[in-house]
Amino acid sequence: MSQADATPSFDNAATHQLMRSPGETGFTEMRILSAAIMICTTLLSPLPALADAIGTAKNPVRVMLIPADGGTEDGTKADFQPLFDAITRSSGLHFTVSTGQSYAAVIEGMCAGLTDIAWFGPASYIEARERGCAELLAVEERNGASTYYAGLFVASDSDFQDASDLTGHAVALGSSHSASSFSYPLALLRKEDVDPLNDLAGIRITGSHTNSLLALKNGHADAAGASFVSFERAVNQGSLDPRAFRILARSAPIPNPPIAMHTGLPEDTKARLRLAMSRVHNAAGVNPDAIRGYGGKRVDRYNTEAGEALFDSVIEATSFLTEDYMAALLRKAVSDQRG
Secondary structure (H helix, E strand, C coil), X not given: CCHHHHCCCCCHHHHHHHCCCCCCCCHHHHHHHHHHHHHHHHHHCCCCCCCCCCCCXXXXXXXXXXCCCCCCHHHHHHXXXXXXXXXXXXXXXXXXXXXXXXXXXXXXXXXXXXXXXXXXXXXXXXXXXXXXXXXXXXEEEECCECEECEEEEEXXXXXXXXXXXXXXXXXXXXXXXXXXXXXXXXXXXXHCCCCHHHHCCEEXXXXXXXXXXXXXXXXXXXXXXXXXXXHHHHHHCCCCCHHHEEEEEECCXXXXXXXXXXXXXXXXXXXXXXXXXXXXXXXXXXXXXXXXXXXHCECCEEECCCCHHHHHHHHHHCCCCCHHHHHHHHHHHHXXXXX
């Protein structure tokens, strides 16, 4: 086909009709002209403004926190709000902070893209990382260390001498997604040849460290698994009398609960977050008391150079908790509660 053949042809009469004065132009022709003007105006007008970048006041970075100590907005959120406010002042990045209803809710929120940053427990972070939706942003550091401890607590007047004495007794544990209130206390039992599935008289899943300690206090369990940070916080808040408890067993060091980013965030946003988090403790005008972490404790800094290998110890220590074994433990917990 020649170029002439490819060029659209117009009926001369129709062309003449469209070129008549507006007063002579019919209704249909006027609609055609109006449509043509609208199309040209749209094509020549500036493109719509791009959506506000992540981290602006109109589109803040969404932060969700695991409910480590009861999950109240006034508790866990209050621990971290000063930190993110300080980052806003020092970097210009804006945040909105909320607390999830459970560890599982925060994992699902991250993997569903409902949050950009999450504060996880070590075990819940590994779960989100293995699902491909989370990558490490920072780990809190105090006195050069990025670890904490969990333990098995018993009543101070009990006769228990070590974890092996808990055979035939009931143990209260926190969320099944928690390292320090679930996985590591179970590992302490395994270390003393106590099979939690077959050797315990009962497993009480309470949902949090504090609830487990309260279950022990109120006689609903003979021992409780919790982190030392959570125990100290409950004591400081007046919820527990430290004289009523005794530490039966202490865990190996556990990596501090990490702050993680969604893997789908733009790379430049990830870089800005790392830089802001790594510098906030030295930023001009920032109160050092604002640099807080787990349990509301003041921390020295947030280490953004900690590698993923830091969490390999968690995988090694909890490798006995296979899917089948976990399912059996949870079935036992439900059965014990009904009984």
